[in-house]
Amino acid sequence: MPDDANDLVEGVWPHSAHRGDGGELVVGGVSAGELARTYGTPLQVLDETEVRRRASQLRAAFERAAQAHGTSVRIYYAGKALLNTSIVRWVLAEGLNVDVCTGGELEVALAGGADAAQLGFHGNNKSVAELERAVAVGVGTIVIDSDIEIERLAAIVSRTDAEQRVMLRVNSGVHAETHDFLATAHEDQKFGFPLDRAAAAVARIREIEGLVFVGLHCHIGSQIFGVAGFRESASRVLDLHQQLLAGGDVPQLNLGGGFGIAYTRADDPTPIGELAEGIVSAVAEGCAARGTRVPALAFEPGRAIVGNAGITLYEIGTTKDVALENATRRYVSVDGGMSDNARPALYGAAYSARLASRSGSADPVLVRVVGKHCESGDIVVDHDYLPGDLAPGDLLAVAATGAYCAPLSSNYNHVPRPPIVAVADGASRVIVRGETIDDLLARDAGIAQ
Structure with a gap:
């Protein structure tokens, strides 16, 4: 009381x-x-003002952390949290990009003034029509979620003579909610590739003319407090990152979002500055241990902003x-x-x-x-x-x-x-x-x- x-x-x-x-x-x-x-x-x-303030503070915190560890960072606003053309304009003005996961969200982002190159396109069941639209307008990055999607994109870029940047979404086997996380060999969910199947998928992408593989994506959950889950997930994904470097460049690593907020007086979310430094330092330490260069980083907060x-x-x-x-x-x-x-x-x-x-x-x-x-x-x-x-x-x-x-x-x-x-x-x-x-x-x- x-x-x-x-x-x-x-x-x-x-x-x-x-x-x-x-x-x-x-x-x-x-x-x-x-x-x-x-x-x-x-x-x-x-x-x-609160939306803009949180977007600006979050971007600045991750940029400071990335710069301190010799890399760069890009922040995508996760449109699924709340999307309309006004919010698109606000977050773009604060230096963020926008993450969408359906054709409808794509059109709202474009209507809000986003350059297609500023968009990342997610989704476990992107239709052929959605993929065709994304390639046609020049979406910056499409996050591939399945073998079928690889072949759909292969057909589209072949037919249109386009070039499309893509990432591969992987499951690290880490699932986090609030301050707890569960680490297993596999994560039973609809999104992404298990780590042991990711290398074969990347090899297939690399052999397709018109698809440009730019990195890995991993998202571990929502409303997360603390950095322990992010650290464990990053460690597992960096093992794959090191393996893939033998076949070509892997310039980016997107670790998703899910940063928690306070809904009641009982909630104690991790301050953004502490979260940013904890996650980026975990990646930097992991790369140093493996003798690899720290990739460019990306994150996708939504709830933490709006x-x-x-x-x-x-x-x-x-x-x-x-x-x-x-x-x-x-x-x-x-x-x-x-x-x-x-x-x-x-x-x-x-x-x-x-x-x-x-x-x-x-x-x-x-x-x-x-x-x-x-x-x-x-x-x-x-x-x-x-x-x-x-x-x-x-x-x-x-x-x-x-x-x-x-x-x-x-x-x-x-x-x-x-x-x-x-x-x-x-x-x-x-x-x-x-x-x-x-x-x-x-x-x-x-x-x-």
Whole structure:
């Protein structure tokens, strides 16, 4: 139980978040009440300054670490976390490239002003049409995920007389989540090549005219705290890197992303500077032990850039107290739910909430924030403490919803998806239009036009 159920935990909320007049939540210089009156609720709010600040700090930290170890680094923003043309422009302005994994994400990145050469293209099942489009526009790097994809690309570059840079995604046998990691001989997942099959795949790529092999890619998980998993994975991939050098250059090593953030006061993510130095030094030490040159490095953070920059505003509709064995839990129902944030239902993800329209004056009560959907698993915040005087009509803000909430949103129960609004320097603007009931009905071919 917090000492103050109105506090805004540093690192969980955007740097600009604070309590204004009457205790109202203010983000990016705009109050929660003003946002709700202007755009309605539910509302996904993204602090543009926070996105830019985190992107810039992350790039600078990895550049310092890379320079200290005699190499270079390239940072790709992982578009799957949250992608729209505004975010593309922001991250490009801060010196990042963009990572996409579908044809749709590719088109959004291009529409946002990205040069195709600034893009990396992932995916375990890239279609022939997607690959043809990527080659045609000149995508900087395609990350190959299967033998079939090698042959698809071989046919495309042969037919179009194009040249395409490619990397090979490998499984290091290391899987990491938060502060724990599991190391095995093989990783049972859909992405990439096992280490013992990678050399043969690279040999095949190298013999195809038009494909230029530029390095290895490995991603070990998401929401990772600490560097131990990265160190173990890098060591295994560097063994393969050394082996491949006998057949030609391997100029790049992309170690993916997955850097963790704080969703609640219980989370203690590794500072970016410490993470950058720990990972890059592990690669440098591994190369020194093998007598090889440190390759150019790349990383693909997404959540670490946009996660804490986002909040979601809801209006409280009803409350009810449920007696438990040793306590009473207050169920707080809001006007959104699993349609705008599926992560608690999918993964049991933890979030934290605060009253946003005012500060509460009553003692804290144990709450569970739930949505309006016809599902018992429609939980937004499984447990938190909020002031006991919360009531219908109050605004509630859920922190750290910038990553994976909008991309995973749905129209379950025919609930329209909310708009995304950017705030900065006291101003707000819509960057993704919210849906309406008319939008939903427009897709129903059974309605007479």
